[in-house]
Amino acid sequence: MSTQSVVTAIRVLEAVSDNQPAGLSELSREVDVPKATVLRMLRTLGELGWVSQSEAQAGKWVLTNHAFAVASRGSSGSVIRDAAMGPLNALQLDTTETVHLAVPDRGYMLIIERLDTPHVLRAFLPLGSRLPMHASSTGIAYLSAADEPFVDEYLAGPLEALTPQTVVDPAQLRAMIVDTRTRGYSINEQGLSTGITSIGVPLLGVGGVAAGSISISGPSSRIVPAKYQEYGEAAAGTALEISRALGAFSAKAY
Amino acid sequence: MSTQSVVTAIRVLEAVSDNQPAGLSELSREVDVPKATVLRMLRTLGELGWVSQSEAQAGKWVLTNHAFAVASRGSSGSVIRDAAMGPLNALQLDTTETVHLAVPDRGYMLIIERLDTPHVLRAFLPLGSRLPMHASSTGIAYLSAADEPFVDEYLAGPLEALTPQTVVDPAQLRAMIVDTRTRGYSINEQGLSTGITSIGVPLLGVGGVAAGSISISGPSSRIVPAKYQEYGEAAAGTALEISRALGAFSAKAY
DNA sequence: AACCGACGGTTCATCCAGTGAACCAATGTA
């Protein structure tokens, strides 16, 4: 790989992100690069305003808000967001529950938008949360629209259980994906966090490829089985609208 | 500055972020670095999963979601978020209007969280939005708690008007900052976008330094002058609670 | 008190990775 110093710098950056207030030796071990080099990277990234020394603990390094600001103008993210916000807003008002907009990132679903419920009891997924695909309705929905090789590869990997209800059996997950395809929406009952049920639908981008997903989430006491169909169909309608806006069904532009 | 290839890479990354589907020559000009070098950076960043070729337009480069995922675990962001979400939630329920959580980034306020109003008529700031400080209630609130040199520098810079109501006169802005200090909250009437009024309060971090701000926003037809005081005081109370949790008033830990 | 290990941070000779001018083919446009 070329430009190895850049590679090192980015790896350091990701290591900082993963270990938040991260120490020098710690990072050096993590990235497997001499301390001197890591420190030089941190200094450079610091000058650029991407990391800084934690004011709470000297010698510990943290990410800055600037890093977030630069990266939040993500490509597909903003395209999808633009297309999704209107319909998503309507969906939230219709259902009165929290709706999420998620895009894929390396086996995770990344929450990039949220419109929340007026209910006192509300679910909180901070913006930027990464949810394992197999443990979230957005993830299963995304997988239901993704191409086979991707699904095979994902299901072959290690699947961690986040709650006692998390489904980690590949065969069972495959069945859930098939159900999602036929039904039009995925259902996740407390597989991500206890007491939360969620219903997801995939979004399609240009050429009909999976681009992300949306979901309706709330306490399992409110999102009861009797409501699955109503919410599922509402979400599916919204997703269709967004996918259409993304150009999923128009002739591919050459 | 050391490790110049890293500097170049990050500058390329930021240039991509700013110009979204960005072409090679375009970036080369922007960063003032030969095309060959820019291309090498793009390839390296591509291998790392931070940028990719736009599938819509070949040869154009865009940021990936992965970049967003890494950077969204921002330091101060998450610390503040953890401290703020509880009180903010209560504030939203009390006022029934949209509340925002914002942190500073190079002259802008970065919206990192939002709790939505149940009202059909609602304002949308996408999460990750960057608002000029002088044109937002969060910005003026932040400036009212920031140190003098920072304020001087900011007001000396170019101040763009986003709407006909945006205040861009430094003297007038300074008066607004003073008012904010004495009153306890800032008011922005349609300075950010027409038809939207917003009330902001600064958050203080360790040592009492400005760390961010919160705001209550809504259509100017609902957030009328008669409500300013009620909302302002509610927000100020919430901000105080958050600042306390951030350790603004405890003895500095040595 | 003396010892130890781990911490953040520094130094500097070696050498290889990054640089950028010049190049290509393709497309657009006047």
Add this chain to the structure above:
DNA sequence: TACATTGGTTCACTGGATGAACCGTCGGTT
């Protein structure tokens, strides 16, 4: 047709990146 711009490639040169060995400090053990 000619000209300008695009994305992308090549390669000799050299100066910037590397990493082993170093320093001072801190906190816990014995």
